[in-house]
Amino acid sequence: MPAVPAVRTVLGDVSPADLGLCDAHDHLFLSSPRLPRQELRDASAATAELAAFRAAGGGSVVQWTPYGLGRRAADLPLLARSTGVHVVAATGLHQAAHYAPELLGELRGRLAGLFVSELTEGLGTSGVRAGFIKVAGGFHAVDAHARWTMTAAAEAHHRTGAPIAVHLELGTGALDVLDLLCGELGVAPHRVILGHLNRSPDLVVHREAADAGAYLAFDGPSRANHATDWCMPDAVRALADAGFGDRLLLGGDTTTAGARSVNGGPGMPYLLRRVKPRLELALGKDLMGRILTENPGRAFSADWP
Template identity: 35%
Template sequence: MNQPAPHTLRAVTGDVTAASVRGPALAHEHLVLDLDQRGDGAAVLDPRRHAAAVTAELSALREEFGLSLVVELTCRGMGRDVRALAAIARAAQVAVVAATGWYYEPFHTPEIDACDVEQLTEVLVREIEEGIGTTGIRPGVLGEIGSHGDVPTAPEAKVLRAGARAARATGLSLATHAQLGRGGLAQLELLTGEGLPAHRVSIGHQDLLDDPGVHRELAASGAYVAFDTVGKSSYQSDRTRLRLLLDLMEAGHADRALLSCDISRHGYLLDEGGQGYGHMFRSFLPELRAAGADDDLIDLLTRRNPLRFLTGASVEEN
C-alpha cells in the first residue's frame, strides 16, 4: 500500500508536512454537508450558498489566530464534495484534510447492507489510494465513522471494522462519531480488536458525555478524546465542557484531548447568527486560559495533538 510519508498530511490541495502547520487546527469540522432528512434544509452547508461565508470565516481565523488546518469529517452519505473543499481551502489559504468512511446508521448508504466487511474495506482503501470519484483528491483521515447508543448496531459494527482495516492498510487514522458521547468504549474495543492501535483513534463528541471516568479510560488506553462540539450550547454548556477537559488534563491526559466546534448546519455560521468556527478561539480558549492554561498547553491541545493524531508520530514543539 502507498502509505503517507511520516509527518505528512494528505490535504485536499496536496500533501503538507506536519512541520509546516505552524498554527492551530480544528480537529473536527464540516465545511460542506447535507444531513437533511426532514426536508427543511437546516442541517446543510451547501457550497452553492454557503461557501463564501465558510471561506470568509476561515480566512479571518487564519489572519487573527493563525488557523492552519481543518480536519473535515464529512464522509460518504453526508453530502461530501471534495472539489468544493479544495476551492475553500485555496481561497482561505488553510489546509483542509478530507475524510472517507460512513456515518452512523440513519445515514448509511445502500452498499453497507449489500457488502461484507472485506468488501467495504476495499471501497475505503480504493478511495484512499486512488482518490474520491474522479477528483484525484485523496482522503487524509477516516471518519466520522459513527454509532449511536452504548453498543454499535450490526451495520455500524460492520462499518467500524471496515474502517479499522482500511486505516491499518493505508496508514491513516480514524475519528468516530459517538452519538451524544455514548458508546465510545465499545467503539474503541471494536477498532482495536481489528488491530488498529488506540493512538490512531479519536473517539468523538466526548464533551457531550458527563462522565470523566470514561474519558480517563479512553485516554489511558492511548486513544484521543474529542471535545469537538465546543459552543453547541443546546447540547451542552461550555462550562461543563471546560470542567470535563480540566478533569482529563488534571488526570495527566492533556496529550490525548482534541478540540473543535463541529459546525454542521448553516445556522451555526457567523453570518447567520451562529457561533461560527471561531468560537473555540474567541470564547472557549480564553476561558481555558483563565483557568490556568499557558501558551504551551494551548499549543498542545490545538496543534500538536491533532498533528500527532493524524500522523501517528510525535511533533516537535517548535
C-alpha cells in the same frame, strides 16, 4: 528510508508542524436527511467561514464529512488555496440514519475497498485524497451498522495507516468502540480519535479512554440536547492534570447553515474566539497551544504508503 509521518490535506501531504492552530473537527460541506433545510452546500459561504477562521488565527480544519453526505471534494482545494487554510478531508461512513437503505446495500462487500481508494487515489473523480476515516457509534452501544463500518475502517487502516475518527452519539459508547477497534480489530489506540466527549461529561469514561491511549476530542459548543459547555473546562483540566494533555483535541463541529458565523452563529471562529481563552484559564497558554497545534499534528498524521 522509513516513511516520514505526514498529514494528508486536500492539497497534498504536509508536515504535522505546518498545521498551525487546528480545528480538529468541523464541516465545510454537509447534507443529510437528518438536517433538512440546513445543508452546508454554499461554496461562497464555506469560503467566507474559512476566511473568518483564518482571520481569527486558524491554520487548518479537519472536515469530518464522510462518504455520501455532500463533501463537495472538488471544491475543497479551491477553498484551501483561496484562504490559506489547510483542509483535511474524510472518507468513511456515518450512522445508517443518514443514508438511503439502497445506498448502504450497494456498499455491502466493498466498503473497506472504498475507504482505501479514497485514501490513496481520491474522493470520486476529484483526485482529492482523504486524510482519515470517519465512522460512528450508536447511543451507548456499537450497533450492527457501526460494527460493519468500523470493521471496514480497521481493514482500511491496516492497509494505509490512516487514523480513524469516531462520532460518539451524544458522547456515549467510547469504551465499547475501543473494545471493538483496538481489542477485536487490532487498531493501535493512538490511531483512534473519539469525538464529542464534551456531550457526555463522564470523567471516569474519559480517564479510561485516555488510559487506553486514544485521542479525546471535545468538539462543538453545546446545543439544546447536550448543554454541557459549563462542564468542559473541568473535564479537560482533569485529563490534563492526570497527564493526558497530549491526547486532547478541540473542534467546532459546525453542522448547519444557521450555525455558521457568517449567518450569525458561533461557527468556526468560536473555537479560537471563545473556547481557547476560556480553556487557557484552566490549562494555561502553553498547554492550550500544544492542544491546538501539536496534538492534531500527531493525531491526523500517518506513515502513508
